[in-house]
Amino acid sequence: xxxxxxxxxxxxxxxxxxxxxxxxxxxxxxxxxxxxxxxxxxxxxxxxxxxxxxxxxxxxxxxxxxxxxxxxxxxxxxxxxxxxxxxxxxxxxxxxxxxxxxxxxxxxxxxxxxxxxxxxxxxxxxxxxxxxxxxxxxxxxxxxxxxxxxxxxxxxxxxxxxxxxxxxxxxxxxxxxxxxxxxxxxxxxxxxxxxxxxxxxxxxxxxxxxxxxxxxxxxxxxxxxxxxxxxxxxxxxxxxxxxxxxxxxxxxxxxxxxxxxxxxxxxxxxxxxxxxx
Numbered sequence: 343x344x345x346x347x348x349x350x351x352x353x354x355x356x357x358x359x360x361x362x363x364x365x366x367x368x369x370x371x372x373x374x375x376x377x378x379x380x381x382x383x384x385x386x387x388x389x390x391x392x393x394x395x396x397x398x399x400x401x402x403x404x405x406x407x408x409x410x411x412x413x414x415x416x417x418x419x420x421x422x423x424x425x426x427x428x429x430x431x432x433x434x435x436x437x438x439x440x441x442x443x444x445x446x447x448x449x450x451x452x453x454x455x456x457x458x459x460x461x462x463x464x465x466x467x468x469x470x471x472x473x474x475x476x477x478x479x480x481x482x483x484x485x486x487x488x489x490x491x492x493x494x495x496x497x498x499x500x501x502x503x504x505x506x507x508x509x510x511x512x513x514x515x516x517x518x519x520x521x522x523x524x525x526x527x528x529x530x531x532x533x534x535x536x537x538x539x540x541x542x543x544x545x546x547x548x549x550x551x552x553x554x555x556x557x558x559x560x561x562x563x564x565x566x567x568x569x570x571x572x573x574x575x576x577x578x579x580x581x582x583x584x585x586x587x588x589x590x591x592x593x594x595x596x597x598x599x600x601x602x603x604x605x606x607x608x609x610x611x612x613x614x615x616x617x618x619x
Contacts (some may be wrong), residue, residue, distance in 0.1 A: 373409035423479035
């Protein structure tokens with residue numbers, strides 16, 4: 343299966359955790375089938391890390407060049423505000439983002455993707471003046487990250503589960519960064535993703551798509567195969583992207599070969615249903 347044969351206006355990608363191997367091996371595996379790979383990176387203090395070295399980035403770039411494989415890169419740490427002024431005293435999350443961007447710059451990623459850490463301010467009743475201060479701090483922070491990327495639009499801010507769908511929008515609106523809409527997170531929280539996609543559309547650069555289990559007893563219900571998604575529910579998203587000629591990246595944010603193949607099949611079936619309308 344090769345998504346290039348589907349003649350879509352957008353690029354279809356998957357994560358760097360489809361086969362049980364390193365970033366380079368996953369790129370080689372994915373290149374014949376999809377058009378983008380999202381680098382899912384980790385760097386645990388005193389523990390394992392998969393941050394790519396210069397040689398790995400060179401191999402990834404070569405695969406991309408010869409296989410029509412672009413890259414998106416997920417930042418390691420959620421972006422969090424700091425009490426110290428930016429950019430004179432960079433917050434730890436800014437330094438982490440700058441390091442990831444510097445390491446992967448040679449891949450010319452379509453986007454670097456980041457989360458906003460708003461755990462302390464997302465609750466109802468949080469003082470409005472304090473929330474406004476947080477938004478201003480976060481706008482300054484993501485502007486600095488966007489500048490490190492070479493252009494603010496190459497930083498895409500993603501929505502997280504457990505947050506109001508529009509939580510990131512005031513921060514994004516105060517900057518020139520882009521959006522990543524994670525449809526699976528919205529499904530998990532029982533929100534309509536179409537509204538979020540349309541709201542984000544002028545800045546929409548990346549869409550994350552993954553299935554959600556309907557078993558509330560499961561510890562990890564999302565990032566599952568799209569085969570779990572009712573066709574009508576999947577079609578509302580895929581057909582919107584097709585009808586509006588979305589030109590960004592659609593990432594199947596799933597992990598493992600079985601979910602990869604079944605998600606591709608579900609996506610292809612949705613595309614075919616649109617084409618047969």
